[in-house]
Amino acid sequence: xxxxxxxxxxxxxxxxxxxxxxxxxxxxxxxxxxxxxxxxxxxxxxxxxxxxxxxxxxxxxxxxxxxxxxxxxxxxxxxxxxxxxxxxxxxxxxxxxxxxxxxxxxxxxxxxxxxxxx
Amino acid sequence: xxxxxxxxxxxxxxxxxxxxxxxxxxxxxxxxxxxxxxxxxxxxxxxxxxxxxxxxxxxxxxxxxxxxxxxxxxxxxxxxxxxxxxxxxxxxxxxxxxxxxxxxxxxxxxxxxxxxxx
Amino acid sequence: xxxxxxxxxxxxxxxxxxxxxxxxxxxxxxxxxxxxxxxxxxxxxxxxxxxxxxxxxxxxxxxxxxxxxxxxxxxxxxxxxxxxxxxxxxxxxxxxxxxxxxxxxxxxxxxxxxxxxx
Amino acid sequence: xxxxxxxxxxxxxxxxxxxxxxxxxxxxxxxxxxxxxxxxxxxxxxxxxxxxxxxxxxxxxxxxxxxxxxxxxxxxxxxxxxxxxxxxxxxxxxxxxxxxxxxxxxxxxxxxxxxxxx
Numbered sequence: 001x002x003x004x005x006x007x008x009x010x011x012x013x014x015x016x017x018x019x020x021x022x023x024x025x026x027x028x029x030x031x032x033x034x035x036x037x038x039x040x041x042x043x044x045x046x047x048x049x050x051x052x053x054x055x056x057x058x059x060x061x062x063x064x065x066x067x068x069x070x071x072x073x074x075x076x077x078x079x080x081x082x083x084x085x086x087x088x089x090x091x092x093x094x095x096x097x098x099x100x101x102x103x104x105x106x107x108x109x110x111x112x113x114x115x116x117x118x
Numbered sequence: 119x120x121x122x123x124x125x126x127x128x129x130x131x132x133x134x135x136x137x138x139x140x141x142x143x144x145x146x147x148x149x150x151x152x153x154x155x156x157x158x159x160x161x162x163x164x165x166x167x168x169x170x171x172x173x174x175x176x177x178x179x180x181x182x183x184x185x186x187x188x189x190x191x192x193x194x195x196x197x198x199x200x201x202x203x204x205x206x207x208x209x210x211x212x213x214x215x216x217x218x219x220x221x222x223x224x225x226x227x228x229x230x231x232x233x234x235x236x
Numbered sequence: 237x238x239x240x241x242x243x244x245x246x247x248x249x250x251x252x253x254x255x256x257x258x259x260x261x262x263x264x265x266x267x268x269x270x271x272x273x274x275x276x277x278x279x280x281x282x283x284x285x286x287x288x289x290x291x292x293x294x295x296x297x298x299x300x301x302x303x304x305x306x307x308x309x310x311x312x313x314x315x316x317x318x319x320x321x322x323x324x325x326x327x328x329x330x331x332x333x334x335x336x337x338x339x340x341x342x343x344x345x346x347x348x349x350x351x352x353x354x
Numbered sequence: 355x356x357x358x359x360x361x362x363x364x365x366x367x368x369x370x371x372x373x374x375x376x377x378x379x380x381x382x383x384x385x386x387x388x389x390x391x392x393x394x395x396x397x398x399x400x401x402x403x404x405x406x407x408x409x410x411x412x413x414x415x416x417x418x419x420x421x422x423x424x425x426x427x428x429x430x431x432x433x434x435x436x437x438x439x440x441x442x443x444x445x446x447x448x449x450x451x452x453x454x455x456x457x458x459x460x461x462x463x464x465x466x467x468x469x470x471x472x
Contacts, residue, residue, distance in 0.1 A: 018136050018176075025180035032280060037273045044268060044280075049419050051180075055173050056410055058136075062143035062169075065403050067432060074424055081420075150398060155391045162386060162398075167301050174292055183285050185314060192306055199302075254372050254412075261416035287416075291409050294372075298379035298405075 009116045010061040013072060016102075016109035017061075020079060021054035023102035027086065030095035043085050043096065050075075050082040054106060061113075072110040079107035127234045128179040131190060134220075134227035135179075138197060139172035141220035145204065148213035161203050161214065168193075168200040168221060175228065190228040197225035245352045246297040249308060252338075252345035253297075256315060257290035259338035263322065266331035279321050279332065286311075286318040290342060297349075308346040315343035363470045364415040367426060370456075370463035371415075374433060375408035377456035381440065384449035397439050397450065404429075404436035408460060415467075426464040433461035 028047035031040035057075040060068040083103035090097035146165035149158035175193040178186040201221035208215035264283035267276035293311040296304040319339035326333035382401035385394035411429040414422040437457035444451035 014140060022132060022176065022180035025177055026182070029180075029182045029281075032277045037277060041268045041273060045265075045417075045419070048284075048417065049414065049421055051177065052410065052413065053421075055177065056406065058140060059143055059169065059173065059406065060403065062140035062147075063399075063402065064144070064147045065399070066435075067403050067407075067428075070428055070431070074421075074428055077424070078421060147399075150395045155395060159386045159391060163299075163301070163383075166299065166402075167296065167303050170292065170295065171303075174288065177288065178285070181281075181284065183281070184317075185285050185289075185310075188310055188313070192303075192310055195306070196303060250376060258368060258412065258416035261413055262418070265416075265418045287413065291413065294376065295379055295405065295409065298376035298383075300380070300383045 013109040013113040016106040017054040017057045020102040020106035021051050023099045024051035027095045027099035046082040046085045050078045053078045069114050076107040076110035079103040131227040131231040134224040135172040135175045138220040138224035139169050141217045142169035145213045145217035164200040164203045168196045171196045194225040194228035197221040249345040249349040252342040253290040253293045256338040256342035257287050259335045260287035263331045263335035282318040282321045286314045289314045312343040312346035315339040367463040367467040370460040371408040371411045374456040374460035375405050377453045378405035381449045381453035400436040400439045404432045407432045430461040430464035433457040
């Protein structure tokens with residue numbers, strides 16, 4: 001894996017953000033295919049925001065940016081919000097259940113990353 | 119892995135693009151830290167383009183976009199160009215060697231994806 | 237305007253892509269607020285793709301990338317597709333009418349840019 | 355302008371972020387073409403970060419995201435940092451002078467946006 005190039009402390013967080021980004025993109029797309037789309041509009045909005053922020057976090061970590069921690073701090077907040085919304089639908093929709101789990105893992109990984117020494 | 123949400127045929131390509139994106143970001147950052155930065159400016163430019171295009175490919179596949187194949191087609195071209203440049207420096211710079219390998223794998227994965235039935 | 241830094245031939249295309257990107261983002265958001273969201277799902281999908289590709293075109297032109305033309309070529313295709321879908325709703329929805337116009341202008345600007353000498 | 359679709363309070367900030375994003379991309383590219391690239395590596399890094407964050411701010415505002423203010427808050431910090439670095443080179447390099455000005459305007463626009471009622 002090319003992640004050997006990464007600062008070691010970023011590796012877990014990068015993987016969690018990568019996973020969360022694609023889960024959010026996929027969840028939004030699945031929501032658009034649901035019969036009752038109207039019920040899913042907030043989920044689609046939060047998936048949209050969270051996916052963008054997760055890709056952003058990955059590229060800031062991979063670039064070794066001095067702002068990586070602050071980007072991940074904001075990412076964690078969007079993950080929390082997206083997880084909370086997805087959990088409302090998790091019992092009936094597998095894409096929301098999986099997305100909520102990916103968001104919770106990502107929020108935790110971002111907070112772990114932030115707590116590490118710079 | 120949340121990639122269970124992905125169309126199965128995209129999964130390999132998504133992973134190759136994720137890996138290539140962070141390899142390119144990390145290679146560009148490492149190039150900026152080289153003593154002879156001047157020698158690396160084309161590498162930095164191609165890393166920059168290729169990284170952006172790989173993140174783009176991931177989000178188009180993860181969203182199940184009708185344009186995913188065309189995005190991956192262009193991505194493969196940038197991967198080829200970046201690999202070619204990185205290979206010039208691969209003997210002396212580990213970040214370029216790793217990045218070149220990630221780019222070659224990604225170009226191949228993009229072309230495999232494109233060849234699949236829609 | 238900082239666009240004085242841009243290669244002159246890119247300036248019109250950059251502005252058209254900037255305008256199209258925000259029109260698509262705004263149209264998608266407005267679609268999510270429509271009573272009959274179900275009718276708008278294809279529009280939301282195309283807005284999503286087209287917005288991403290327009291931001292991409294802007295950054296490739298602004299960076300003077302060797303791939304700027306190829307990125308704009310693909311951008312023009314997404315603009316066409318998004319315009320076509322938005323035009324179906326343009327009579328009743330102002331956000332779709334405005335978005336369709338921005339997409340048509342952007343597709344034309346991308347094609348003008350591509351036809352210029354490198 | 356399609357910005358008529360935008361919440362009015364975002365319009366100035368969107369324009370400042372658009373301008374800053376392309377100024378940063380263009381400045382980084384110009385830095386890579388300088389004879390003494392080594393002297394510009396921190397500028398290239400900050401241009402890279404600031405450009406990405408500005409595009410991000412634009413898409414969050416254009417989408418009417420609930421996180422637009424928080425994204426712009428972080429954007430303002432990156433603009434400050436990029437401006438400070440570019441100002442070191444502004445006397446001798448026009449791309450840095452223009453970029454510094456775009457960053458200062460953008461930081462101010464982001465802070466104005468944040469202070470508006472939601």
